[in-house]
Amino acid sequence: MTDQAIHQIINAFNTPGKEIFITHQRISNFVNYALVWDDSDFHNLYPIDPYHFYIVQNEEGMAVAAVLDMTSDLHIYVIPEYRKQGHMTRAMQSAVLPHLSRKRKSQRITITRSEIGDENFEASFAVAKRCGFRVIGGIQDKTICTRGLRKYNEVVLDIKPVGMDHEQMAELRKDMNVVAGRLAQVNAVLALRLGESRYTRELRKTFDLLEKYRIVKMDDALYDFNESSNH
Numbered sequence: 001m002t003d004q005a006i007h008q009i010i011n012a013f014n015t016p017g018k019e020i021f022i023t024h025q026r027i028s029n030f031v032n033y034a035l036v037w038d039d040s041d042f043h044n045l046y047p048i049d050p051y052h053f054y055i056v057q058n059e060e061g062m063a064v065a066a067v068l069d070m071t072s073d074l075h076i077y078v079i080p081e082y083r084k085q086g087h088m089t090r091a092m093q094s095a096v097l098p099h100l101s102r103k104r105k106s107q108r109i110t111i112t113r114s115e116i117g118d119e120n121f122e123a124s125f126a127v128a129k130r131c132g133f134r135v136i137g138g139i140q141d142k143t144i145c146t147r148g149l150r151k152y153n154e155v156v157l158d159i160k161p162v163g164m165d166h167e168q169m170a171e172l173r174k175d176m177n178v179v180a181g182r183l184a185q186v187n188a189v190l191a192l193r194l195g196e197s198r199y200t201r202e203l204r205k206t207f208d209l210l211e212k213y214r215i216v217k218m219d220d221a222l223y224d225f226n227e228s229s230n231h
Contacts (some may be wrong), residue, residue, distance in 0.1 A: 001051070003116065006066050006077040007109065009036055013063040026160045030057050030087075031095035033159075042213050055098070056091040058082065067096050074109050076124055083123055092131045098157055101149035109133055114143040169222050176214045183207050 012020040013034070024034035035050035040049055056065035056078075064082035068075040078088050100107055109128050113121040125143065133145035164172075184207055191200040 001068055001075060002079050005038070006068060007079065008076065009038075009051075009061045010054065010055065010066050010077075010079060024055065027054075027099055027157050027164060028091075028095035029158075030059075031055070031099075032057070033099060035093075043105065054091065055085050055097045058085075058087060065091065067092070069100065071104075072108060074107065076109070076127065078123075088127050089130050092127065094155070095157065097131065097149060098152040098155035101152035101155075102222065103150065106146060106148045108144065108146045111143045111145070113143075152204055163225060164222065166222070169218065173215055173218060176210075180207065180210050183210065216228045 009020060009022070009152045012152050013022055013024075013032075016022065019038075019040065021037040021040035022034050024032040032055045034053040034055050036053050037048075037050050039046060044057075052069040054067040054069065055063050056067070058064050065076075065088050067088075068077075076088060097107065111121055111128065117123065121143075125145075128145045131147070133147045135143060136146050137144045173204040174195070185201045187200055187207060190203070191197075
């Protein structure tokens, strides 16, 4: 993913839009763990798995940076006007690396000078060094750094689901209704044009299960969350 695309995701976090779908939870005062879909209508036959991001905010609550977790590597980006202000170093040390330590034992970062320019390369490399990464090699203009994450297991994360109101839940119910309806249509087309089969019977079971969760159980989830938040 390019820096420009990540910049657009940061903008979408600050001003939600339909083109990019983002859902998140707070893992610290300044960092949100977010799942991002840039094809929110799923019209393209691409993998439907989301991107995993850490969205970094400043003291005013404005998203100013992001870390894309690609498992084997991280892509770090800070909006130009917010660089060299310590936002990324604070986020990495207080939340991003501790959160990653729950998933893996070590982390690698590859910093490519030709992709981000000399100034951004030096800034990114400085962040990596401050966070304890060490250089283990390089290929052409790529610098590869790594560090163990064991010590970050000791950092306590204040993970907080952000909740939702009844209006937002109503929108989700509409979305679930569309999903259930389209699944019923797909199953009907397959059954009528190709004949009943084990596949269509299994698909019908999936639809029946989805029906159970479409309205009542979604409202139950919101009620349970509100009840737990009030105690």
